[in-house]
Amino acid sequence: MKREKSENSIAARRFVSAQQVAKKAGVSRSAVSRAFTPGASIAPETREKVMRAALELGYHVNDLARGLLANRSRLVGLVVTKPEVGFRAHLVSALTRALVLRGSVPLVINTGSMEQELHAAQAALFGYRAEATIILSGSPPASFVDLARRNGQPLIMIGRAETDCDHVRIDNSGAARMAARILVERGHRHLALAGVADATPSLAEREDAFTREAQARGMTVTAGHGRDATYAGGQAAADALFAGDGSRRERPDAVFCVNDLMAIGLIDRARGHFGLRIPQDVAVIGFDDIPEAAWDAYRLTTFRQDPEKMAEAAVAHLERRLADPDAPPELLRLEAAFVERGTTRTR
Structure with missing residues (x-):
């Protein structure tokens, strides 16, 4: 009795086969195959029988097997x-x-x-x-x-x-250049960049474009780097940028962060550890527009990747x-x- 229950349990877990659909619909196995093949020749009433049986049994075509046969x-x-x-x-x-x-x-x-x-x-x-x-x-x-x-x-x-x-x-370069233009045009004179030492091509493109645009407008850019482009990386960049002698003359008044995670880490560190106000003391621009960027705790200005x-x-x-x-x-x-x-x- 226990063995019979075990076998029934195993059988219940198997996928419904095309042969079972054919038996329930009272058609051939090949008719089931034609019913699920776009453009195949099959009588409408036969196809209706197959589809009704398939729905009742919960049958789905084995796309993996079909793909192997078609080498796709x-x-x-x-x-x-x-x-x-x-x-x-x-x-x-x-x-x-x-x-x-x-x-x-x-x-x-x-x-x-x-x-x-x-x-x-x-x-x-x-x-x-x-x-x-x-x-x-x-x-x-x-x-x-x-x-x-x-x-x-x-x-x-x-x-x-x-x-x-x-x-x-x-368009990493276009966005990063726009970030530099916006910050300079709004009166910021001590620009900084929060990036990573071993940047991916996209992040390196953002860093380079921002720095070049700022320099073309007569600004120098102070760089602070984290180990990774993460929240912790943003905190490390904040430490590198703000842990000087504290003078307003040297401290960055605007930071472009290569992504939003770094921007959020930098903001939390700037506020909590260095007592800086965002944006009154330091403006921050991120990149990505992840959902957290819109949170009330940050309301981060950023560039959106969709x-x-x-x-x-x-x-x-x-x-x-x-x-x-x-x-x-x-x-x-x-x-x-x-x-x-x-x-x-x-x-």
Whole structure:
């Protein structure tokens, strides 16, 4: 009796098969296959029987098996380091939604930072024969790009600098130059930058563009760097920028932060440890417009990256590349809209 219950329990956990649908509908197994194949020849009344039986049984087509037969897995790899951090988390969320709506199966590969983690991530990505790979900003190594190319996978880069690939990028330089112009035009004379020592290409682009624009307007820029572009990194940058002799002449009166997480860490440290008022003593501009930027505790002035638009652009690149593998690489550069809140003075 116990064995019979165990076997029934196991059977109950199995997926409903096409053969079960055929039996319930009173049709052949091939009729079920034709009913779920777009454009296949099947009588309307037969298709109606199949669909009704499938609905009652809870049947779904085995897309994985179909993909293997067609040599097209529908899996799309999303390669990312620290997908849970800051703007990257919202971009991964938008990408997975966009891919599911396309009919793809997103496979998020967290590359980690240890060699063992990197090898495991590579094995997962290429072992499942993903039909394409999207590589996000951060620090997934160039070895992923090289392996994808050797395996003939279409590659979509977001916020990266590799050549001969389709790219989606935000206009980092344009936004950073605008930040410098706004701060100078509003009377700030002691500009600072909060960044990281080992910056990704996107963050390095923001740092360089801000510094160059400020210098072109006759300003010098003091740099404070954290270890990572995180909340703790922003606090470390604040310590580097504000822990001098405390004189107003030398202390920065405006800071451009390479992302919102650093800006939030810097603001908390500036207020709590150095007793500075934002924006009366120090104006702050961030980058990304993560949800926390709009919180009442910060009301951060920033530049918005729209994760939904970036995901839409990445999927459009993917469709184009799969349809025409030999098309020349395309770069789509999206504008970062200026969002003014309470960490900057209007004039």
